[in-house]
Amino acid sequence: xxxKHVRVARVATxxxxxxxxxxxxxxxxxxxxxxxxxxxxIDDDCAPGQVCGSGTCQSADSAGGTSAGGSGTNGGxxxxxxxxxNGGSGSTDAGxxxxxxxxxxxxxxxxSDATGATNSGGTETSGAGENTGGxxxxxxxxxxxxxxxxxxxxxxxxxxxxxxxxxxEKQGTVLTKQTAGDCKKLICDGKGVVSSQxxxxxxxxxxNPCTLDMCKQGVVSHDSAPSSTACGASSQFKCDGKGACGxxxxxxxxxxxxxxATYTCTSNTCRSTFVATGQGNLANTAGDCKKNVCNGMGSPxxxxxxxxxxxxxxxxxxxxxxxxxxxxxxxxxxxxxxxxSTCNGASACVCSDPAANACPRLGAQxxxxxxxxxxxxxxxxxxxxxxxxxxxxxxxxxxxxxxxxLICGALQCAGTISDGCGNTKDxxxxxxxxxxDNCQTKTCxxxxxxxxxxxxxxxx
Numbered sequence: 001x002x003x004k005h006v007r008v009a010r011v012a013t014x015x016x017x018x019x020x021x022x023x024x025x026x027x028x029x030x031x032x033x034x035x036x037x038x039x040x041x042i043d044d045d046c047a048p049g050q051v052c053g054s055g056t057c058q059s060a061d062s063a064g065g066t067s068a069g070g071s072g073t074n075g076g077x078x079x080x081x082x083x084x085x086n087g088g089s090g091s092t093d094a095g096x097x098x099x100x101x102x103x104x105x106x107x108x109x110x111x112s113d114a115t116g117a118t119n120s121g122g123t124e125t126s127g128a129g130e131n132t133g134g135x136x137x138x139x140x141x142x143x144x145x146x147x148x149x150x151x152x153x154x155x156x157x158x159x160x161x162x163x164x165x166x167x168x169e170k171q172g173t174v175l176t177k178q179t180a181g182d183c184k185k186l187i188c189d190g191k192g193v194v195s196s197q198x199x200x201x202x203x204x205x206x207x208n209p210c211t212l213d214m215c216k217q218g219v220v221s222h223d224s225a226p227s228s229t230a231c232g233a234s235s236q237f238k239c240d241g242k243g244a245c246g247x248x249x250x251x252x253x254x255x256x257x258x259x260x261a262t263y264t265c266t267s268n269t270c271r272s273t274f275v276a277t278g279q280g281n282l283a284n285t286a287g288d289c290k291k292n293v294c295n296g297m298g299s300p301x302x303x304x305x306x307x308x309x310x311x312x313x314x315x316x317x318x319x320x321x322x323x324x325x326x327x328x329x330x331x332x333x334x335x336x337x338x339x340x341s342t343c344n345g346a347s348a349c350v351c352s353d354p355a356a357n358a359c360p361r362l363g364a365q366x367x368x369x370x371x372x373x374x375x376x377x378x379x380x381x382x383x384x385x386x387x388x389x390x391x392x393x394x395x396x397x398x399x400x401x402x403x404x405x406l407i408c409g410a411l412q413c414a415g416t417i418s419d420g421c422g423n424t425k426d427x428x429x430x431x432x433x434x435x436x437d438n439c440q441t442k443t444c445x446x447x448x449x450x451x452x453x454x455x456x457x458x459x460x
Contacts, residue, residue, distance in 0.1 A: 140164045155192030168192045183215035207297040210239035245270040261298030274298045289321035316343035340372025364397035366390035
């Protein structure tokens with residue numbers, strides 16, 4: 001060995017001997033696996049290769065072990081008392097310090113492993129990080145109406161795979177509901193908004209034959225009609241060119257009154273008064289989902305009335321109105337339509353009181369009964385003891401004894417007789433009916449168990 005290296009080795013040996021007294025230098029040279037333990041609070045209080053566990057410096061290997069790979073990179077992390085890679089398989093982790101996890105959660109103040117717990121499978125059970133791979137978010141909706149917002153004629157809320165959305169009508173779609181005679185047309189803009197568009201074909205009508213009803217670029221106009229324009233109840237007059245019909249002498253010259261219009265002749269000029277739009281006391285047809293009202297121009301018109309339900313008196317159908325259209329779709333199967341009946345899902349009410357249930361439900365022991373659906377059911381006769389009979393003693397569908405009359409008759413002088421239901425009568429002294437009225441002495445003559453009543457002395 002070169003002299004220089006020998007000197008270095010001697011110096012190192014002297015230093016180690018000195019340090020061994022304090023911290024166990026043998027560990028530094030790799031000559032001894034375990035070294036003397038000393039009190040500590042943190043790892044820095046211990047010699048290199050040691051860690052502070054439970055207030056005592058310990059070998060890193062005996063304190064929990066450091067597996068190849070260094071600090072934890074998959075669910076592990078730094079932990080005072082030993083690090084683990086990929087969960088580790090260390091025997092007993094005693095650390096309580098905080099740890100970091102690069103894939104499995106945030107710092108855990110309670111440490112990676114429970115103090116003193118044996119971790120045979122390598123899964124840390126205390127202080128684990130936040131679980132980033134847990135259950136997904138709950139669905140936003142089940143149906144479209146669960147979503148925020150309000151539907152309109154151009155936008156409908158939807159729910160697809162638990163996510164809320166909106167279904168827009170195409171741009172330019174004309175709405176079904178329009179205001180007649182306003183020179184406008186309601187359409188969809190393709191983004192769920194109802195917009196108004198000029199429609200000069202949607203002409204107004206003020207009910208005055210002496211005005212010209214027009215649309216001028218979406219604006220309602222009623223210019224005066226030419227003086228040659230015919231007017232009056234039978235077009236017998238001419239307009240005055242100023243919007244009035246003249247030369248009348250009586251109200252009927254101007255028009256016939258109805259529930260939506262009144263005509264008068266004032267100062268030889270026809271005047272008209274119309275009931276406001278949507279009003280009027282007009283006759284209606286019940287259940288057609290419509291209502292007859294005035295159109296504001298002297299004529300009746302039918303509008304949708306979704307409160308005028310088409311009641312068909314069938315408990316197994318729904319009575320619905322949809323924008324003025326009546327319908328009676330079937331109720332769902334199982335809906336009650338009577339005490340013992342349910343709907344079958346096809347608009348019919350069917351019996352739900354089976355024949356087998358009728359007799360025990362009514363307590364019938366025999367005979368015929370009617371179930372809850374009006375069907376006649378024959379019950380099994382249980383009156384089979386030879387004494388009781390069906391409907392006995394006047395009890396319908398019950399077993400009971402019907403007594404025989406207690407009349408001695410030909411059994412006079414025969415002793416006791418029975419009605420068959422436990423009641424008896426003594427006929428031994430009942431000797432009267434077989435003797436004539438003029439018999440003075442009546443005698444019972446027995447022949448076997450029976451006896452007859454005979455007259456032994458007669459008058460005359």
